[in-house]
Amino acid sequence: MAPASSKLRRTVRRARPLLGTFVEIGAVGAGPEPEAAIEAAFDAVSQVHRLMSFHEPDSDISRLNRAAALRPIVVHDWTYRVIATACELHRRSGGVFNIAVAPALQGLGLLPRLAGDIEVPAAPLPSDAIELLPGNAIRFRSRGARIDLGGIAKGFAVDRARDALRGFGVDSGIVNAGGDLAVLGSAPQVVHVRDPRDPGRLICAIVLADEALASTARRFDPFHSAETVATAVIDPATNRPADALAGVTVRAPSCLIADALTKVVMIMGPDAGELLAQYEAGALLMFSDGEIQITPNLSEAINRAA
Amino acid sequence: MTQWIRYTLPVAAVITAASPALALRYLSIEEAQKAAFPQAHFTEVQAGRVWKAEAGGKVAGFFVFDRVIGKHLYIDYAVALTPAGAVHSVQILEYRESYGGDVRSPSWLSQFNGKTSASPLKINGDIRNISGATLSSTHITEGVKRILATYGARLK
Numbered sequence: 242m243a244p245a246s247s248k249l250r251r252t253v254r255r256a257r258p259l260l261g262t263f264v265e266i267g268a269v270g271a272g273p274e275p276e277a278a279i280e281a282a283f284d285a286v287s288q289v290h291r292l293m294s295f296h297e298p299d300s301d302i303s304r305l306n307r308a309a310a311l312r313p314i315v316v317h318d319w320t321y322r323v324i325a326t327a328c329e330l331h332r333r334s335g336g337v338f339n340i341a342v343a344p345a346l347q348g349l350g351l352l353p354r355l356a357g358d359i360e361v362p363a364a365p366l367p368s369d370a371i372e373l374l375p376g377n378a379i380r381f382r383s384r385g386a387r388i389d390l391g392g393i394a395k396g397f398a399v400d401r402a403r404d405a406l407r408g409f410g411v412d413s414g415i416v417n418a419g420g421d422l423a424v425l426g427s428a429p430q431v432v433h434v435r436d437p438r439d440p441g442r443l444i445c446a447i448v449l450a451d452e453a454l455a456s457t458a459r460r461f462d463p464f465h466s467a468e469t470v471a472t473a474v475i476d477p478a479t480n481r482p483a484d485a486l487a488g489v490t491v492r493a494p495s496c497l498i499a500d501a502l503t504k505v506v507m508i509m510g511p512d513a514g515e516l517l518a519q520y521e522a523g524a525l526l527m528f529s530d531g532e533i534q535i536t537p538n539l540s541e542a543i544n545r546a547a
Numbered sequence: 548m549t550q551w552i553r554y555t556l557p558v559a560a561v562i563t564a565a566s567p568a569l570a571l572r573y574l575s576i577e578e579a580q581k582a583a584f585p586q587a588h589f590t591e592v593q594a595g596r597v598w599k600a601e602a603g604g605k606v607a608g609f610f611v612f613d614r615v616i617g618k619h620l621y622i623d624y625a626v627a628l629t630p631a632g633a634v635h636s637v638q639i640l641e642y643r644e645s646y647g648g649d650v651r652s653p654s655w656l657s658q659f660n661g662k663t664s665a666s667p668l669k670i671n672g673d674i675r676n677i678s679g680a681t682l683s684s685t686h687i688t689e690g691v692k693r694i695l696a697t698y699g700a701r702l703k
Contacts, residue, residue: 255573255574255638255639256638256642257639258624262684263642263684265571276582415676417676419684420677422676422678432677433678443677447678455678490678514550525554532553534551534553535551536550536551537550537552
């Protein structure tokens with residue numbers, strides 16, 4: 242039954258600097274306390290940041306990187322879920338998705354070295370380097386293993402924020418962490434996609450309902466330059482930044498999967514079609530020359546928004 | 548084998564993001580003050596910039612308004628400080644995006660108005676959900692550090 246007081250529904254949007262970017266959370270018709278729902282959603286994002294930051298010395302990730310090669314380390318349920326998903330993606334993508342590329346990112350100056358850390362070779366690790374044990378415990382089979390959830394944790398944070406809104410009875414909302422976003426509710430919302438070669442332009446609009454969308458591109462830092470430069474996506478086969486595509490946008494049921502798949506598609510290009518299908522995902526690729534290709538399942542969502 | 552479809556941009560879809568529609572307004576200064584210290588009343592300590600929040604005869608904290616100007620982004624934000632000068636909360640008040648004189652079609656928004664004005668797809672009448680390369684919030688982080696260094700230990 243539709244609420245009789247639909248005219249009282251209002252939209253509340255707030256933005257805060259979190260996860261190294263701007264996180265915007267919006268809620269519509271959140272009952273008497275939309276601000277409380279949004280506050281809970283921001284809290285969920287902050288908690289993911291605390292648990293999964295590579296930089297914070299007390300995070301689960303830092304504890305794993307320090308000691309998981311020596312003994313099993315028990316982590317928060319959320320951290321365990323993200324790492325388990327990352328391992329599954331690693332397997333299904335034939336090793337292309339790899340959270341153990343932190344040494345390569347350190348070598349490129351994209352991640353800091355840890356205090357007292359040993360220099361580890363930047364070579365990719367074997368697929369079984371991360372061992373998932375019962376009781377949310379994780380062990381590394383290699384002393385050289387260093388993980389970074391930068392390619393996946395932001396999407397997970399967006400999902401947790403969306404859950405928090407839902408838990409407060411919000412039936413329509415959006416969580417957007419610097420371009421990785423999830424729409425809550427069956428009311429369709431339009432999301433515009435930036436041109437990765439020229440972030441001042443939008444290339445298309447995509448209609449989303451209860452879905453997530455994530456994008457990645459060669460690195461874009463508008464504070465330093467409007468030009469796009471090298472990507473922070475590392476191809477484990479070469480240990481160098483992936484550069485065949487200018488940018489990728491992925492739609493998936495969850496932002497965790499959408500976020501992770503952007504990295505895989507950035508490396509695999511059109512060959513990622515099967516993997517996208519396995520995760521019920523669709524993608525838009527832009528090649529360096531501006532050519533755009535989309536999966537058929539995105540075509541309707543794009544056309545509806547155009 | 549998954550088929551890929553070549554996607555040709557409709558001319559009207561190639562629009563620039565450099566428009567007032569990307570001046571995203573979240574909170575006025577007054578609203579942000581109320582959000583940071585719900586029960587307090589505010590006294591201006593430094594015109595247009597610093598307010599003291601008091602509730603029940605006691606100092607609840609301080610509210611500092613600031614603006615970060617990057618090369619392309621102008622962001623108004625506010626830092627609420629505890630009485631001891633620690634960060635209580637950071638809120639974005641207004642987020643603008645401009646690419647200088649790069650507005651290719653000043654009336655570009657009108658091409659969308661007719662299509663979406665009566666539709667549930669429209670959000671606050673603006674294009675405001677954007678997916679793309681992540682924007683760095685480094686300048687806000689630097690701004691908060693600057694505010695702490697400037698006011699953290701000095702406000703009483």
